[in-house]
Amino acid sequence: MSATTRENGRKAAVRRKTSLHNQRLWALWGSYIALGVFAVMFLVPPFYTLITSLKSSAEISAQTGSPWLVHHPTLENFWYLITYPNFQTYYLNSTIVTVLVVSVSMVISVLAAFSLSRMGFWGSQSLSTGVFLTYLVPPSLLFIPLFQIIGKIGLINNFWCLVILYPTLAVPFCTWIMIGYFSSIPKELDEAALIDGANYLQILWKIFIPVAMPGIIAATIFAFTVAWGAFLYPLAYLYTSNQMVLTVGIISDLIRGDVFQWGKIMAACLLASLPPIVIYAFLMDYYVAGLTAGATKG
Amino acid sequence: MADGTSIPIGVMTPRKSAARKNTLRAFSQRKSTIGFLLCLPLILLIAGFVIYPAFYAIYLSMLNKKMTAFVGFGNFTFLLKRHTFQLVIFQSCLFAVTSVVLKAFIGFILAHLMHNIPGTRQRIWRGLLLVPWVIPLALSTLTWWWMFDPSYSAFNYILNELGFANVPWLGVGWIARFCTITVNVWYGTPFFMIMYLAALKSVPEQLYEAASIDGASATQKLFFVTLPMMRNIISITILFSLIVTFADFDIVRILTAGGPQDMTHVFATYAFQVGIQSGDIPLGAAVSLFMFPILAFAAFFVLRGVTQRTKEIAT
Numbered sequence: 001m002s003a004t005t006r007e008n009g010r011k012a013a014v015r016r017k018t019s020l021h022n023q024r025l026w027a028l029w030g031s032y033i034a035l036g037v038f039a040v041m042f043l044v045p046p047f048y049t050l051i052t053s054l055k056s057s058a059e060i061s062a063q064t065g066s067p068w069l070v071h072h073p074t075l076e077n078f079w080y081l082i083t084y085p086n087f088q089t090y091y092l093n094s095t096i097v098t099v100l101v102v103s104v105s106m107v108i109s110v111l112a113a114f115s116l117s118r119m120g121f122w123g124s125q126s127l128s129t130g131v132f133l134t135y136l137v138p139p140s141l142l143f144i145p146l147f148q149i150i151g152k153i154g155l156i157n158n159f160w161c162l163v164i165l166y167p168t169l170a171v172p173f174c175t176w177i178m179i180g181y182f183s184s185i186p187k188e189l190d191e192a193a194l195i196d197g198a199n200y201l202q203i204l205w206k207i208f209i210p211v212a213m214p215g216i217i218a219a220t221i222f223a224f225t226v227a228w229g230a231f232l233y234p235l236a237y238l239y240t241s242n243q244m245v246l247t248v249g250i251i252s253d254l255i256r257g258d259v260f261q262w263g264k265i266m267a268a269c270l271l272a273s274l275p276p277i278v279i280y281a282f283l284m285d286y287y288v289a290g291l292t293a294g295a296t297k298g
Numbered sequence: 299m300a301d302g303t304s305i306p307i308g309v310m311t312p313r314k315s316a317a318r319k320n321t322l323r324a325f326s327q328r329k330s331t332i333g334f335l336l337c338l339p340l341i342l343l344i345a346g347f348v349i350y351p352a353f354y355a356i357y358l359s360m361l362n363k364k365m366t367a368f369v370g371f372g373n374f375t376f377l378l379k380r381h382t383f384q385l386v387i388f389q390s391c392l393f394a395v396t397s398v399v400l401k402a403f404i405g406f407i408l409a410h411l412m413h414n415i416p417g418t419r420q421r422i423w424r425g426l427l428l429v430p431w432v433i434p435l436a437l438s439t440l441t442w443w444w445m446f447d448p449s450y451s452a453f454n455y456i457l458n459e460l461g462f463a464n465v466p467w468l469g470v471g472w473i474a475r476f477c478t479i480t481v482n483v484w485y486g487t488p489f490f491m492i493m494y495l496a497a498l499k500s501v502p503e504q505l506y507e508a509a510s511i512d513g514a515s516a517t518q519k520l521f522f523v524t525l526p527m528m529r530n531i532i533s534i535t536i537l538f539s540l541i542v543t544f545a546d547f548d549i550v551r552i553l554t555a556g557g558p559q560d561m562t563h564v565f566a567t568y569a570f571q572v573g574i575q576s577g578d579i580p581l582g583a584a585v586s587l588f589m590f591p592i593l594a595f596a597a598f599f600v601l602r603g604v605t606q607r608t609k610e611i612a613t
Contacts, residue, residue: 031414038408039426042484045441046429048452052444060450067452112340119333127337129601134348136538136597138545140566141590144573144583145351145358168347171340200332229434231548232566236574247436251552262444269437280432284425292496 053077053267060262077267086241087268090249093159094228094272097245100163101227102220105170109219112171113178114204118190128179135172139232150237159243165233170226174219177290181215182208218290221283228276246272359584373584382560383568387588389475390564394544397482401543402536404483405490412491413498424492431488439552442481443468446553471561474554478562481549486542490535497531498524534603537596544596545589565589 052060054073065071081087115121116128146165147156155161189211190203198206209216234248241253250268254261280287362369377383408427412420430438445452446467454464468474505523514522525532547566550556556563556571563571565585573582 027414031411035408035411035415035423035427038404038411039423042427042430042488045438045445045484046433048445049438049441063450067450067455108339108343111336115333115336119329119336121330121333121337124333124337127341130344131340132601132604133597134344136541136593136600137348137352138541138566138589138593140545140547140569141586141593142348142351142355144569144579144586145355146347147574148358148579149347149351149354165347167343171343175340200329225434229436231434231436231551232570235551236570247434250437251440260444260447262447262450265440266444269440273433273437276432276434277429280428281425284428285421288424288492288496292493 049266049269052262053270055263057261057263077263078271080264081268081271086249086253089242090244090246090253091271093244093249094246097159097162097166098224098227101166101170102223104163105167105174105223106216106220108167109171109174109178110204110209110216113175113182114200114208116175117179117182119200131172131175131179134168135176139169139230143232143236146233147236156237157239157243159234159238159245161237162227162230162233162245166227166230169230170223173222177215177219177222178212181212181290185211214286215290217283217286221279221287222290224279225276355583355587358580359587361580363578363580365580369580373581374588377581377584377588382563383585385560386563386565386568386585389562390544390589392475393479393482393546393550393564394540397479397486397543398536398539400479400483401486401490401539402532404487406494406532408487408491409494409498412495424495427491428488430485435485435548436552438485439481439549442477442484443553446477468554469558471558474558474562478550478553481553482543482546485549486539489539493531493535494528497528501527530603530607534600534607537600537603541593541596541600544592 048068051068051070054070054075054077056072056074056076059070059072112131116124116131150156150161150165153161155164185208189207193203193207229247231247234245235251238244238248241249244252246268250265250272254265254268358365359373360368360370362372412423412427415423444450448466448469451464451467453467457463457465465473467477501524505527506519509519509523544564545566546564547570550562550564550567551570554562556567565588569582569585572585573579
């Protein structure tokens with residue numbers, strides 16, 4: 001009697017377990033399928049960029065067969081761009097601007113974040129709030145007065161104006177992330193260093209920067225993203241091809257009147273997107289962590 | 299001030315303690331001076347290229363086209379009477395609100411799907427789905443433009459194969475508006491997905507267990523556990539995205555440049571056209587400044603949400 005009930009109970013338990021297991025399995029497979037559909041939709045444009053970049057101009061204008069397939073793959077577009085002096089200039093300008101902007105932004109924001117998270121001075125609280133508010137100012141709000149100001153300084157049509165202006169977009173968020181990371185470092189650490197006779201710069205250099213390295217990487221990636229991909233400022237302030245950076249250079253150089261050299265444009269897009277893609281492929285985790293911390297933490 | 303000042307004073311003789319106090323005051327003064335100096339580059343940068351331009355914009359927007367005479371609010375009233383500008387206001391709101399709602403919704407679904415699958419595989423999927431957000435927006439919009447191209451459209455090819463007629467993607471007002479919103483949703487959804495995924499991970503598993511024991515269904519768990527726990531992060535993300543989308547420039551500029559018949563212009567592209575291309579800098583500055591109230595409104599609530607969130611985490 002008791003044996004049978006126990007047997008029944010175990011059976012029921014097994015059944016319930018397998019049905020739960022099945023449910024989980026279905027949910028898992030459903031999730032995979034749905035994610036797969038979304039991934040395909042999300043990856044259509046990059047895929048199409050790749051397809052077009054491998055086609056010759058003749059094949060693109062012939063319009064025979066599906067545009068989604070490449071019949072005679074060729075690297076002539078890439079070869080053309082690599083040997084095209086203007087494109088080399090854009091790439092070089094972009095690289096110079098990005099490297100300078102990232103270094104300037106990181107120095108400014110690490111120093112400021114160190115000060116704002118540890119050394120309270122009069123008005124430091126409102127300054128951190130102000131930094132956050134500055135992060136919310138979009139570039140399209142102030143580009144017209146900045147056009148006048150840049151004109152007065154004499155940097156119109158000179159890519160150095162971007163080196164001055166991009167930090168205004170990158171520094172606030174970088175500072176904000178770094179404040180979050182620095183505040184999470186225990187106070188005992190720098191007190192101990194102070195007692196041992198370290199000065200503030202030594203504390204920053206020997207303790208804060210090594211401990212907050214993930215935050216520094218995240219902030220660097222953010223500054224890089226801003227400097228490499230921004231479009232409005234270079235479009236408004238640069239107009240000769242020796243000063244242009246990649247984003248505007250591709251659009252204004254490869255589109256002449258109504259002639260679109262789509263194969264070359266797409267190859268250029270691919271080459272220009274390569275650095276961000278490579279960086280994200282390796283350091284995505286840091287960036288995601290920094291981003292979510294930036295919005296959730298103080 | 300708990301960093302160096304909590305030294306037991308009673309141990310020392312009175313004279314010594316006074317001297318000590320002085321050095322302590324000097325110490326803390328020096329500390330705040332160094333602190334201020336370290337912030338100086340930041341302060342100069344923000345003052346010179348954010349605050350000064352903001353006031354300069356207000357001044358500029360009150361000048362006439364040649365910037366010789368002061369016209370007060372003339373530019374603003376002139377703009378409000380113009381039909382094109384009324385379209386711009388409507389389109390900016392339509393563009394921002396529709397895009398943000400769609401992004402938030404799809405992002406929420408994606409975050410849930412992602413949360414279902416085991417951790418090791420999550421990384422690969424997250425990497426795949428982040429691609430739209432990693433490519434510089436100006437460049438990926440070029441690809442979209444090419445896919446919408448009237449004579450070689452890749453989408454029209456598919457439609458033709460399925461037996462439908464060609465669609466003039468960027469040639470007709472409402473379809474062009476739809477296209478700009480599509481591109482924005484494509485670009486911005488991954489951001490929502492990451493934010494929501496992080497928020498989902500921070501919901502304690504015990505809450506779901508407790509809800510299950512109380513017999514809650516999946517929808518009840520969603521509405522009474524997940525959403526309340528994520529409320530703050532949802533609102534911060536939405537408001538933040540609202541600011542970015544509202545001020546968006548790249549997509550509309552590259553895809554349609556405001557056309558057809560100004561039916562896709564948003565504030566940023568219209569300000570660019572008026573201020574930089576037509577050379578009417580005061581009017582362009584006025585167009586940009588119209589964005590300010592909405593941005594300030596959203597910024598206020600973002601800030602409130604973030605400070606609340608900080609307090610929640612602190613306690």
